[in-house]
Amino acid sequence: MSEILTSAATPASARLTGRTLVDVRGLSIGFADVNGGGPLVRGVDLTIHAGECVALVGESGSGKSLTARSLIGLAGTHARIDAQRFEIDGRAALEFRERDWRAVRGGFAGLVMQDALVSLDPLRTVGREIGETLARHAKRQSRAQRAAAVHAVMRDVGIPEPERRAAQYAHELSGGQRQRIVIARAIASEPALIVCDEPVSALDVYVQAQVLDLLGELQARLGTALLFISHDLDVVQHVSDRVLVLKDGRAVETGATAEVFSAPQADYTKRLLRSAPTLQTQRRAA
Ligand SMILES: Nc1ncnc2c1ncn2[C@@H]1O[C@H](COP(=O)(O)OP(=O)(O)OP(=O)(O)O)[C@@H](O)[C@H]1O
Numbered sequence: 001m002s003e004i005l006t007s008a009a010t011p012a013s014a015r016l017t018g019r020t021l022v023d024v025r026g027l028s029i030g031f032a033d034v035n036g037g038g039p040l041v042r043g044v045d046l047t048i049h050a051g052e053c054v055a056l057v058g059e060s061g062s063g064k065s066l067t068a069r070s071l072i073g074l075a076g077t078h079a080r081i082d083a084q085r086f087e088i089d090g091r092a093a094l095e096f097r098e099r100d101w102r103a104v105r106g107g108f109a110g111l112v113m114q115d116a117l118v119s120l121d122p123l124r125t126v127g128r129e130i131g132e133t134l135a136r137h138a139k140r141q142s143r144a145q146r147a148a149a150v151h152a153v154m155r156d157v158g159i160p161e162p163e164r165r166a167a168q169y170a171h172e173l174s175g176g177q178r179q180r181i182v183i184a185r186a187i188a189s190e191p192a193l194i195v196c197d198e199p200v201s202a203l204d205v206y207v208q209a210q211v212l213d214l215l216g217e218l219q220a221r222l223g224t225a226l227l228f229i230s231h232d233l234d235v236v237q238h239v240s241d242r243v244l245v246l247k248d249g250r251a252v253e254t255g256a257t258a259e260v261f262s263a264p265q266a267d268y269t270k271r272l273l274r275s276a277p278t279l280q281t282q283r284r285a286a
């Protein structure tokens with residue numbers, strides 16, 4: 001087993017327990033040249049504690065990605081972000097400069113997006129890609145130590161023969177392996193939070209299940225929190241503790257996933273749930 005999942009000195013879960021990672025009230029996000037400058041995300045409240053999985057659901061264009069990206073400084077250079085409270089890792093982040101956000105992304109938070117081929121650099125080996133995150137996180141490692149750490153993280157995400165694979169480029173790997181590399185890169189710095197924006201949408205169902213298991217394992221063993229975005233409500237029901245339902249940039253419903261899915265309050269949530277085929281079958285069977 002690798003250093004990452006077994007790091008004995010201070011287990012991450014112990015280090016993180018009880019921490020409020022994200023505390024946002026009245027979040028609004030807009031762009032001067034879009035929607036007449038009006039906000040695309042409006043009045044959203046979002047709290048994420050260590051170790052929990054919070055899901056964002058809602059139809060396409062409802063503001064899920066924008067909301068999630070704003071928490072790691074990636075809403076876009078021209079994004080206008082406003083909030084009554086906007087605390088990331090206990091710090092008021094509205095005043096953050098790019099340098100502060102880079103530090104957030106280098107250690108506190110990792111990002112896993114849908115399309116691994118786009119988010120991986122075609123000109124760098126996947127080993128170097130992961131190594132770079134490690135270099136930012138653990139600055140004083142020798143080259144040999146870093147290579148060993150890269151292989152360890154790759155093994156953690158279920159990539160066999162990491163010594164050989166580390167020397168390959170993204171296009172030489174399968175879609176599922178690429179997504180594992182993206183996850184490996186995201187967890188290399190042992191972040192407290194991983195933002196997963198449709199992390200399994202591009203994968204076949206078998207690989208989907210493996211990647212979801214892996215994320216669940218990180219959550220359980222390291223106390224990693226997940227902000228999870230997916231159109232697949234079946235998956236959301238399975239993996240998340242709490243859910244936020246977005247419509248036109250507003251949160252129309254929020255609560256424990258089990259409660260929202262079994263007794264939705266908002267009409268929009270009811271419609272959204274009705275449109276999920278497997279959930280419907282479960283309901284009928286129940
Ligand atoms: N960088 C940007 N510049 C201008 N407008 C943007 C930008 N990012 C998002 N938007 C707009 O904000 C709205 C919300 O987009 P967002 O990407 O958050 O939707 P989403 O809920 O993630 O949708 P999907 O399920 O299709 O991914 C959309 O109208 C989109 O066009």
Ligand SMILES: [Mg+2]
Nearest residue numbers: 064065066197
């Ligand atoms: Mg999106």
